[in-house]
Amino acid sequence: MEKEIAGKKINVNEEGYLIDFNQWDQSIGEAIAKENNVDMTPRHWEVVKYLQGEHKNNVPLSIRKIGKSNVIDIKEFYALFPQGPLKISTKIAGIPKPASCL
Amino acid sequence: MKKILILGAGTAGTMMANHLQHELDKKLWEIEIIDEKVEHHYQPGYLFLPFDIYTPEDIIKTIEEFIPKGVSLRKGKIDKIDPMANQVKMVDGTSIAYDVLIIATGAKIAPEETAGMRGSEWQKSVFDFYTFEGALALRNKLREWDGGNMVVHITEMPIKCPVAPLEFAFLADSFFKNKKMREKVKITFVTPLSGAFTKPKATEALDHLLQEKNINIESDFAIESVDNERKMIIDYGGREIPFDLLVTVPTNKGDELMERSNMGDDLNYVPTNKATLQSLNYNNVFVIGDASNVPASKAGSVAHFEAEILTENILRFIKNEPLKEDFDGHANCFIETGGGKALLIDFNYTHEPVEGTFPFPGVGPLRLLKESRMNHMGKLAFRWIYWNMLLKGTHIPFVSAQMQEAGKQY
Ligand SMILES: Cc1cc2nc3c(=O)[nH]c(=O)nc-3n(C[C@H](O)[C@H](O)[C@H](O)COP(=O)(O)OP(=O)(O)OC[C@H]3O[C@@H](n4cnc5c(N)ncnc54)[C@H](O)[C@@H]3O)c2cc1C
Numbered sequence: 001m002e003k004e005i006a007g008k009k010i011n012v013n014e015e016g017y018l019i020d021f022n023q024w025d026q027s028i029g030e031a032i033a034k035e036n037n038v039d040m041t042p043r044h045w046e047v048v049k050y051l052q053g054e055h056k057n058n059v060p061l062s063i064r065k066i067g068k069s070n071v072i073d074i075k076e077f078y079a080l081f082p083q084g085p086l087k088i089s090t091k092i093a094g095i096p097k098p099a100s101c102l
Numbered sequence: 103m104k105k106i107l108i109l110g111a112g113t114a115g116t117m118m119a120n121h122l123q124h125e126l127d128k129k130l131w132e133i134e135i136i137d138e139k140v141e142h143h144y145q146p147g148y149l150f151l152p153f154d155i156y157t158p159e160d161i162i163k164t165i166e167e168f169i170p171k172g173v174s175l176r177k178g179k180i181d182k183i184d185p186m187a188n189q190v191k192m193v194d195g196t197s198i199a200y201d202v203l204i205i206a207t208g209a210k211i212a213p214e215e216t217a218g219m220r221g222s223e224w225q226k227s228v229f230d231f232y233t234f235e236g237a238l239a240l241r242n243k244l245r246e247w248d249g250g251n252m253v254v255h256i257t258e259m260p261i262k263c264p265v266a267p268l269e270f271a272f273l274a275d276s277f278f279k280n281k282k283m284r285e286k287v288k289i290t291f292v293t294p295l296s297g298a299f300t301k302p303k304a305t306e307a308l309d310h311l312l313q314e315k316n317i318n319i320e321s322d323f324a325i326e327s328v329d330n331e332r333k334m335i336i337d338y339g340g341r342e343i344p345f346d347l348l349v350t351v352p353t354n355k356g357d358e359l360m361e362r363s364n365m366g367d368d369l370n371y372v373p374t375n376k377a378t379l380q381s382l383n384y385n386n387v388f389v390i391g392d393a394s395n396v397p398a399s400k401a402g403s404v405a406h407f408e409a410e411i412l413t414e415n416i417l418r419f420i421k422n423e424p425l426k427e428d429f430d431g432h433a434n435c436f437i438e439t440g441g442g443k444a445l446l447i448d449f450n451y452t453h454e455p456v457e458g459t460f461p462f463p464g465v466g467p468l469r470l471l472k473e474s475r476m477n478h479m480g481k482l483a484f485r486w487i488y489w490n491m492l493l494k495g496t497h498i499p500f501v502s503a504q505m506q507e508a509g510k511q512y
Contacts, residue, residue: 075338084296
């Protein structure tokens with residue numbers, strides 16, 4: 001479905017995740033962050049860029065992997081994106097919600 | 103003479119031994135299977151043991167009685183695989199050469215991954231039910247427990263039989279009702295997921311059942327530690343949940359032999375082609391059951407569907423034919439909901455569990471994603487099917503390895 005984010009019409013799924021990463025830019029990320037009560041700082045963007053890079057390389061994302069990434073530890077990840085950091089950070093990054101596989 | 107070597111004689115390895123024994127030409131091929139244990143456990147029974155529904159005798163048989171004549175069974179601990187040399191090394195120093203290797207070493211709990219989990223309260227007020235010892239200790243505890251905060255907890259995904267913790271919570275509700283002490287127990291279900299389950303339609307149905315049974319749910323909880331003194335579980339965000347009795351499913355991992363062999367991912371699961379079940383790194387190595395990293399449920403029913411497809415692919419591999427990309431992630435699980443009822447879910451890589459009928463479209467007799475007594479009978483029958491059909495590699499009538507879409511409400 002279509003949703004207006006930062007003044008643009010963006011394709012998102014039922015849960016609000018971007019369907020097409022090409023529609024993403026920083027202002028979109030900023031707006032989604034605001035909706036989720038996250039104030040973006042340079043450190044937040046660093047993490048978001050890292051997630052986008054991993055997604056581009058088809059690396060499946062999990063809290064465990066991110067904790068071992070040397071980019072950020074789990075504690076800080078929670079501090080930056082409280083309550084479900086992986087869910088929220090991937091939404092801001094414009095990439096799919098990681099499948100917590102069965 | 104060429105050799106097929108199977109590592110692990112649990113659910114998946116035993117099924118492969120039986121399938122291959124039927125299919126291979128014994129003048130050309132010998133089959134060997136290795137396990138360090140003597141007993142074969144019906145692991146789904148670990149769920150029922152704590153509630154005195156099954157006894158230990160119901161769920162334990164020997165490995166040997168399920169290994170067919172003509173397949174040699176070696177007892178011992180595997181140290182590592184040397185896939186470049188096509189050799190497996192045993193802890194006792196023996197080396198075994200193979201032409202084709204099947205990895206079926208399963209998954210097990212690793213409570214040491216979480217700070218404090220295996221602490222001073224382990225098997226006093228902190229229990230698992232994913233091992234026989236854990237389930238038995240919990241049974242003894244529940245026989246005398248007089249109530250309080252019971253927390254049923256999942257550490258992280260993936261875990262074997264991802265619905266088992268929910269079933270545990272449902273059965274606990276029934277158990278305490280029968281003991282006329284339900285009002286003395288607060289049951290809380292704590293999960294790292296955003297809801298009761300990973301797939302939306304099933305989550306809706308299960309969330310509803312939790313509510314109906316007065317079980318609280320705490321979602322998005324990524325545990326950092328267990329505080330043994332204060333009897334709390336604490337997550338990375340600082341959220342604390344108190345318990346009097348913690349029933350946790352610790353992190354699940356593949357066997358350490360994968361780490362020693364440099365063949366596993368960060369949880370010791372072996373990278374595997376999800377459609378053919380061939381190792382992504384070595385052509386003559388195949389992986390089945392909980393040991394692989396394919397994004398399917400870690401369940402005996404999944405291993406059963408995989409075994410039918412893997413048998414065909416091994417026959418193709420030894421004839422130098424292209425492999426079939428047939429495995430679709432098919433899983434079929436009964437979910438005990440307590441009070442003599444159960445749900446049934448049927449799904450695969452791409453189709454989430456939905457409502458409908460099974461196995462005959464429009465007829466049933468089993469109903470998908472709806473509580474019924476018939477489904478509960480199905481769950482209990484599963485133990486018989488496991489010992490008498492599944493392990494022997496017998497095809498289950500009307501249930502195909504690939505999921506069927508007819509009769510389902512997408
Ligand atoms: C509580 C619980 C409930 C469950 N409920 C269900 C259910 O309702 N339905 C369902 O379908 N599934 C259920 N399952 C899951 C099911 O039991 C497993 O998915 C299945 O047993 C996996 O089979 P496997 O062969 O991959 O592993 P396993 O059966 O665990 O076998 C692995 C074997 O490898 C051996 N091994 C490992 N490492 C070594 C080594 N280094 N040296 C020698 N031997 C080694 C082990 O000794 C073991 O015998 C449940 C599991 C649990 C724990």
